Amino acid sequence: MVKSALKKIYTALIFTFLYSPIVVLIIFSFNSSKSRAHWTGFTLDWYVQLFKDQQIMGALYNTIVIALIASIFATIIGTFAALGIHNMKKFGKALVMNITYLPVLNPDIVTGISLMLLFIFAKVELGFFSMLLAHITINIPYVILSVLPKIKQLNMQIYDAALDLGATPMHAYRKVIFPQIMPGIFTGFLLAFTMSIDDFVISFFTTGSGVSNLAITIWSMARRGVNPKINAMLSIMFASVILLLLIVNNRMSRDGRKEKLT
Structure with missing residues (x-):
């Protein structure tokens, strides 16, 4: 009984330590004053000013466009790469998987x-295109690692049966393989999208003059002092990430229930 209570207290302390700074940030994004220590009243002015700030809105546009394009390309490349890796022999698969892990484990700098x-x-001129290529590159391993587990769960006899019934390999992949691994593809896309929005270090080194994403813009603004508009933007980003995680977890839970039923 005492051991169980201690575990709960320990878990609560960990979550309090992790999330209390974010809670404070969200609360002060509604503070009517610029003060970071005193609450003076509730307001939505900082959110209104945020959406009127052309610099932030331009960075938001770059962030979303780059994240979407990079996620789509990374998902396509990563999915076909995962299929290729799955069909490799043992030594080749181990070698390629170790290479795939390197960008994930490698320091961002x-x-x-x-x-x-x-x-x-x-x-290659540093700017929008170079940042886009960098984001595609760093996202591909995450897609591969999301899709491969689903491929390993496949019953390849269904694919062989489709070929025996006259389907071409491409048609069999499109009608049999891809629908079964779609949850992994969707998860990989969301993970790539989140990683792209979150990235700062790689974006900082691969962008050029006049092109920045939200992470770079917030870092530039924070050097002059924490503006309440930054609190508002970070609150929106946190809420967006939570929403994406809820979607992914809900999708994975539904897939798990379907697998148990089948």
Whole structure:
């Protein structure tokens, strides 16, 4: 009984330590004063001013466009890469998977500087396009790692049966394989989208003059002091990430229930 109570207290302390700063940030995004220590009244002015700020809105546009395009391309490339890796022999699969893990485990600053040097060497102008290529590159491993578990759960006899019944390999993949691995593809897309919005270090090293995403813009504004508009923007970003996580978890729960029923 005492041990169970201690575990609950310990868990509560961990979550309090992790999320109390975010709760304070969200609360002060509604503070009528610029003060970061005293509550002076409730207001939505900072959210109104946020959406009137052209710099932030431009950064938001770049962030969403880059995240969407990068996620789509990374999902397509990562899905076909996962199918290819699954069909490899044991040694080749192990080798490629170890290479796939490297960008995930590699420090962002190493990846960012490496991509910057590559773009300079290849004479690619740093800007919107270079940041987009960087985001596609860093998102592909996350898609592969999301799709592969679903491929491993496949019953390949259904695919073989489709071929025996006269379907072409492409038609069998489109009608048999892809519908079964779609939950993994969807999860990979959402994960890639979230990682793209969240990224700062790699974006910082691969962008050029006049092009920035939200992470870079917030960092630039924070150097001059924490403006309440930053609190409002971060609150919206936090709420968006929570919403995405709820969608992913709900999707995974439904898939789990379907697998149990079948």
